[in-house]
Amino acid sequence: MIRGSDTQFAGLADFILDPALTVPEEALKFASTLLIDTLGVAAGAVSLDVAGIARDFAGDFHAAGGPENAAPMLFDGRHVSLPGAAWALATQIDNLDGHDGYNPTKGHIGVAVVPALFAFAARHPDLTGREALTALAISYEVAARAGIALHATVSDYHTSGAWNALGVAALGCRLERTDPEILRQALGIAEYQGPRSQMMREIDNPTMLHDGSGIGAFVGCSATLLAQRGFQGAPAITAEAPEVARYWQDLGRTWTVTRNYIKPYPVCRWAHAALDALHQLMQQQGMNAESVAQIQVRTFAEAARLFADMPDTTSQAQYSLHFALATMLLHGRIGPEHLTGAALRDPGVAALIPRITASEDTRHSERFPAGRWSDVEVTLTDGQVLCSGDVHARGGPEAPMSDQEVRQKLHHMAGATLPVDRVDALWAMRDGLLEPGRKFTQLARLVIPAP
Template sequence: MASHISSIADFILTPDIPHGPRDRAALLLIDTLGVAAGATHLDPSRIARQHAARFHGAADADSAPMLFDGRRVSIAGSAYAAATQIDNLDAHDGFNPVKGHIGCAVVPALLAFADARPDLTAGQALDILAMSYEISARAGLALHATVSDYHTSGAWNALGVAAIGCTLRTADAGCLREALGIAEYHGPRSQMMREIQTPTMLHDGSGMGALTGSMAALLALDGFSGAPAITIEGSEARPFWEDLGTHWTIMENYIKPYPVCRWAHAPLDGLRALMRDHGLGPQDIDRVSVRTFAEGAALFQGLPDTTGQAQYSMHFALSVLMRYGEVGPDHISGAGLQDPDVASLMPRISVAEDPAHNARFPQRRTAEVNVTLQDGTQLASGVVDARGGPDTWLPETEYQEKFMQFCAPVTGDERAGDIWNMRSRMVAEPDMPFSMLADLVTAPVPPRD
C-alpha cells in the first residue's frame, strides 16, 4: 500500500486526537443529538424510522437501536434513520469550505456501530468521532475541487461513516481502503441546488450518505472490493490530505443558532441585532431588504407548506424573527407553518444578490440588512457574518439554551439535562463507558400529545 494511503489508514484505524479537537467533538456530538431529539416527531423522521423498522431488520449482533426510539434495526438502517431525522431539522453543524454538513451522518453512524462495542470508552468514541470529521471534510474538499456540480453532503460524508464502521469493527488497512472506495462510488452525488429550488424531505443527502457509508464498511468486511476512492487517492485530491493530523478542520465547524439553512443566518443575525439595538417590533418595520450571495438569494421565497420549505426560506425565517424575536423548531413545523401573523410580514421582505457577498462565499456566509421604519427612518446592519462559526463563536450558555430548547420538549427536562451534562463528563472522564450516553439517546421518548 502506498505511503500516502498507509498514513491515512493509520490516522483512521488508530485515532489519537489532541485535547482541543476532542473537546470540540464532544460539543458537536451533544449539539447534534439535541437536534436529533428535536426532530423526533417531524414527518420525515417518523417515516424514516418506520421504513427502517419495516425493511432493515437484522440479527441482534448486526442491529442497533434507533435514536430516541429504541426499536432495533440493522446498523445501516439505524444510521440512515437518524441521519435523515437530523437532516430534516436544519439546525446541525456544518463546515463552510464544503458548503455542507458532517455531524448529521457521522454521529448516527458512531451510535449505530458502537452498540456492539460495550467496551468502548467515551474518550475512544470522541477520538473516532473527531477522526470522522477530518476524513469527511477532506473528502468533501477534494470532491468540490474536482467535479463541476455542487453535490449534497451525503456524497462525501459517507466516507467518514465508512471510516467509523471500519474502526469500530477493527478492520485492517486493506479492508478500510475497499470500504472508502465503495462509500465514494455509491455516495449520493445529488445536486444540492435542486433541493434548494424545490425543498423536499431529501434535504442534504446525509441519510443516504449514512446508509451508503455504513453498508460500505460492512460490505468490505465481507470481502467486497471497491478501491480506490479517487477523492483520496487521485492525484488532484492528494493536497487535501497532506495536513491530516496537523490541521484540525473540526475546529472550524459552525454550530447553528437557528434551525434553518445556514445561508439565511447572516440576514437573521443582522435583523436580530437591529431589532434588539433599536427596540423594534414588527409594528415598527415597513420594509426589510437583504443583500447577500447568490445561493442565499436563491432560497425558497414562497409561503411554505412543509417544514422542508420553511427551512429553505429566508423570507419566512426573517418574518418569524420579526414577529417573535427568535426562530425555533415550533415555528417551522406544525401550526407554525400556518401562522397568519408571520405570513402577513413576508411581503415586507426583499432579497437581492450582491457580488461582494458572492466573492466571500463559501468561506464566509455574509449579508447586509437594511430596515426602513414606518416613519421613514433607515437602519443598516453593515456586513454581517453568520454567528456560530470559528470567528463568531457563541457564548457557552447559548449552546446549552439551544440544546434544551430542542431536546427538553421531547425527552423531558431531566433527561435532556442528563444528556447535556454528558458533554463535560465525557471530556473529564474519558474512561467512562460510552454506553452511558448511548442508553440516554436510544431509549424511546413519550408519544407526542
C-alpha cells in the same frame, strides 16, 4: 496489503486506524460539544412527519438478520440493522436543519457520522467515551477533506451525502478495527455509491431528501460492513487521486473539527447572516413587526435562491429566507415549533413576507463558501432607514456561540421530547465522555428508550 508506492493512502490509513493516535484535547472537547448539539437536534426532530416515516420505514424494511447486526434507533428503541439505524437517525436530523457544518465543504458532517457512531457502538458495549470521541474526530477530518476534494474536482455542487459517507466509513473501520485493505475498499465503496445529488436542485425544490445525509450514513455504514465481507470497491479518488493530495497533506496536524460551526437557528445557514443582522437591529433599535415597513436583504447568490414564499412544508420552511426573517421579526427567535404545523399558516408571518426582498450582492458572493455574509436595510413605518452593515453568520470560529448559548439551544431543541433532567444529563455528558474509563453506553442510555 498496501503496495509500497501507495504512500498517499498509507498515510490516510495510519491516521484512521492507528490505535495509538493522539487527538488534541481541544479537538476531543469540541467533538463532544458537536456530538451533544447534534443529539439535541435529533431530539427536536422526533415529531417531524419525515422522522416518523424514516423510523417506520427502517423498522419495516431494514431489519437485522440477528442481534449481532442490530442497533437501536435513538428516541425510538426499536432494533433494526446498523445501516438502517444510521439512515433513520441521519434522515431525522437532516430534516431539522439545526446541525453543525464546515464552511469549506459547503455542507455537514455530524448529521451522518453521529448516527453511525451510535449504530456501530451497539456492537462494542465496552467502547469508552474517549475512544468514541477519537473515532468521531477522525471521521470529521476525513469527511471534511473528502468534501473539499470533491467540490474542487467536479463542476456540480453536491449534497453532503456525496462525501460524508467517507467519514462514516472511516469511523466504522476504526471502531471495527479493520486492516488497511478493508478500509481502502470501504472508502472506495462509500465514495462510489454515495449520492451525487445536486444541492441547488433541492434548494430550488425543498423536499424531505434535504442534504442527502440519510443515504450518506447508510452508504458509509454499508460500505464498512460490505468490505469486511470481502466486497471490493473502486479506489476513492477524492482520497487517492494525485490531484487531491494537497487537501490531505495536513491530516493529523490541522484539526478542522474545531472549526465546525454550531447553528443558533434550525434553518439553512445561508439565511443565518441575514437573520443575525435583523436580530441585531431588533436588539439595538427596539423595532418590531409593527414598526417595519420594508426589509431589503443583500446576500450571496446561493442564499438569494432560498425559498421566498410562505411555505407549505417544513422542508420549504427550513430552506427559506423570507419566512425565516418574518418569523424572527414576529417572534424574536426561531425554534422547531416555528417550522411545522400551525406555524406554516401563521397569518402574522404571512403578512410580513411581502415586505421582504432579497438580492445577490457580489461582494458577499465572492466571500462564499469561506464565509456566509449578508447585510440588511430596514425601512421603518416612520420613514427611518436602519442599516446593519456586513454581518457574518454566528456560530463558527469567527463568532462562536458561548457554552451557555449552546446549552440553551439544547434545551430549546430537546425540551419537547425529553424532561429537563434528561436534557441536563445530556449536557453533563459533554464533559463526562472525556473522563478516563467512562463508557459510551452511559450516553446511549440517555437517548435510547428502554425496551
